[in-house]
Amino acid sequence: MQKLQALRGFRDIFGEEVEKFRLIEGVARRYFGLLGYREMEIPVLEKTDLFVRSIGDATDIVEKEMFTFNDRSGESLTMRPEATAGIVRAYLQAGLYAKERISRLFTIGPMFRHERPQKGRFREFHQLDVEVFGIPDSSLDAELLWMIWLMLTDLGVPSYRFEVNSVGCKGCREAFRSALVDYLRSQEDYLCEDCRARMDRNPLRVFDCKNDQCAQLMRASPLLFDHLCPECRSEFESYLSLLDTFGVPVTVNKRLVRGLDYYTRAVFEVTSDDLGAQKAFAAGGRYDNLVQEIGGPSTPGSGFAIGMERLALLVPAPAGRDRPQFFLAAVGEKASRFIVPLLKAFIQEEMALSYTSGGRSLKSQMKYAAAIKADYVLILGDQELERGSVILRDMKDGSQRDLPLNVESLPQEVRRSIAP
């Protein structure tokens, strides 16, 4: 192994994966733009406190997964593990709540969590993140799912599942919590070690446990869903009916809970079985108290994040290039002087032209042209210079023809002679 390499969980991304990223971003920007969402950029680095307060100090992310360090002045800073906290901070700092009644925002960029990498999970990963402020009713939540559904359909993702649930408002959550803890305590002896600890700190998370025995027990446990207050319940009903109107197929998963503390009412996950152990590639929900909790005016919010790496695993490979690729094989010193003028002329006409440098043999240049899958090769050597022409070779069938060697008109000549 080499000495210099990227940090664990940090990757260089190129080739097809980057093309998929751009494809996903393009589709997202198109639909988001049509629906009135505005793109923004936020810092990668924030004060640690922002994440502790918004994500929750009893969550795994804050407890053991953040890249946190002290800067030169001793202040604790953290590489953002998710985007919501930063967007909320930006929303408050810019005073958007006073300038516009509704803010529809999105951002795309890298996030950082100090976890052990595995399939679909890295320490630096990319999210496409959407946040909306100022809309309290669940029509918004249905709209968000619809946007994701539009994207997935457009991208041709073959199989996925929308799972939705309500985790209730603050009121129903607190009432339920005691009922749940009572149940867990009665079954304490049968719970795994982790869940016994969760019971006090964050009892809802026991629903997430994959331990067979715990999962078995939770099948009989009281459900938050059944303890929703009348308002939350009717809100959820209209949410489901709106999703139906939008045409987004969903399944209700009453055990779905989220790992971040700020969620209220509507929450969802989009999962696929083609992802290995990390099945969720998009998730989000409503957070009606978050803005107020970190010091802003009471403002309802809702949003989601899409994991780019995970979605890219599901997106079919993008189609190849749509324009023909030309290659200039210049043989000899004199012919090489035409490289720069021809490059200028072709690029001016938006025709893709590449070449190799150095006095390589024609054979070697032809080999290279084939390797980069050039569609046509322009051959220019001493013989062509003498007769004032250039050979245009079709690499598919090997047919060749002479074109006049005139830098200004050559791109047009080429275009004419390859036209069907």
Add this chain to the structure above:
RNA sequence: GUGGGUGUAGCUCAACGGUUAGAGCACCGGGCUGUGGACCCGGGGGUUGAGGGUUCGAAUCCCUUCACUCACCCCA
């Protein structure tokens, strides 16, 4: 943080503890003196991830460490 699997040429992989660590692909050159893909011939390329140990002898066995990978945990 825990566990399993894997580290040999640029890539994919061979090699029972025993000659000078090989093959395919890729690359370069030649056959074809100016034409890619097919074929044939030749060539360059390795600290066998790193460090230690056992042994007459280690890619091979043992220990340590690093990396990759999958899973647990958690999450997008």
